[in-house]
Amino acid sequence: MSLSLATSLSSFTTIVTSLRASGCVFAEDEARLILSTARTPAEVTAMVDRRVAGLPLEHVLGWAEFCDLRIAVDPGVFVPRRRSEFLARQALALAAPRAVVVDLCCGSGALGAVLAASYGQLELHAADIDPAAVRCARRNLGSAGGHVHEGDLYEPLPAALRGRVGLLIANVPYVPSDEVALLPAEARVHEARVALDGGTDGLDVLRRVTAQAPRWLAPGGHLLFETSERQIPQAVATVVRDGLVPRVATCDDLEATVVIATSPN
Template sequence: MPCARAGRCTCATTSDPTVPDLDPLVRRLRAAGCVFAEDEAAVLAATADGPELELLVERRVAGEPLEHLVGWADFAGVRVALDPGVFVPRQRTAFLVELAVDRLGAGGVVVDLCCGSGALGLTIAHRHPGVELHAADVDPVAVACARRNLAPVGGTVHHGDLDHPLPDRLRGRVDVLVANVPYVPTDAVALMPPESRDHEPRATVDGGADGLDVVRRLAGRAPEWLAPGGHLLVETGTDQAHVAAAAFATAGLAPTVHQDEDRGATAVSGQRPRDPVP
């Protein structure tokens, strides 16, 4: 059960004499395939003890995502509430947040589509206070989770497929449209770690035959929402990026492929042309 995401824990370690010895728990988690067993042990021990802790450990060893068990994820330094069945944000996806923030000005309009828990929009709002934030997802469970996360930063979450539930008043006004769309090819879903394959909705990872079905749909619809000079940002696999960039170009967006080798992250941005100066 290899862990699908990397996360560094800020909980106290066993060097603190008030914290019980976590070595047996670490060994159990490591034997189950948890790459970051020390961090996970600290998080679990800080969440529960006694029989309740044992139950959480048994469920984690059986493959349930740590974040679903404890009810939150640390995403790019922001705590994001998570409910069972909601997609767990991957640490590499913080690259999209950085690209988005770099493209925002004061009072910008941000839309987070396929928002899941709302992690992208929430983190953008923390780093760029004052944005007008909208998010949307087709899954009502994810929408409820995102509403809890985004209400404190003034975000509005809509229920529906891709851009369909967005209010008309946003057309032509969006400065950054960010979307962590599914991009795993259908045949590769079976090869994913069980914690994702068995505990996250398939629609959050399955992107069709080549993984880019939703990317193409989004590219075709984004230009009507983007402000002149606005940007669409998505994450892809490295081998998919140039195909995604071609889809952006076909939709009239100027594409750029971005790489973050340290995190193993690839993103594609597409900019709507600015209106010509009369």
């Protein structure tokens, strides 16, 4: 149960002032979210203190909004980005009931949760190397019957999935190693580096994903991943090298780029 309206109104101005003083650009919006999430005045105080200390708002609240879903996000876990909603929409357009779906580098499991919410009969598997992310994804996907595995990329997946995956979503890290230090502190300090660092040119993890993708995809199956605009030529070349047929989709509004790589029939 949320706080009473009277308590919320009396707290709102004080919270906004504290958040704004700490540099929060959208202090009013954040104050409303904190007040609607907290159950007691003590929780409000603790949430405001954590936000003022620099924790990402989603870690403070314990959830992030993604494609109109409330996704649980634990401290240290990669926060699903709004631009990744474009990746989710591209995956939704290719999914079908009873499809076999794998979400690699799943983080909180946000992408898998969106697919499960639209296609309840999916056989859904997700994997991440970060134990904190795996625990979080199990909370988000458990009610949908999703299976979440801990390990490096394909390594923890059941061997029986090979050649059966219709939709393989891999939201791989793609920030070049020497640019991680340039990320906002909320990401750089409070999210696992393994979820951000894509190696020297940002494509090291992607190369590992595409190299094995043909073994796991069903004929005509699709691999989808997010990348940056400047990485498109290299990403597409990687896809072609590994025998997949690429198509690039972009969204100017979200500044999002998705590569869709299809396995030949």
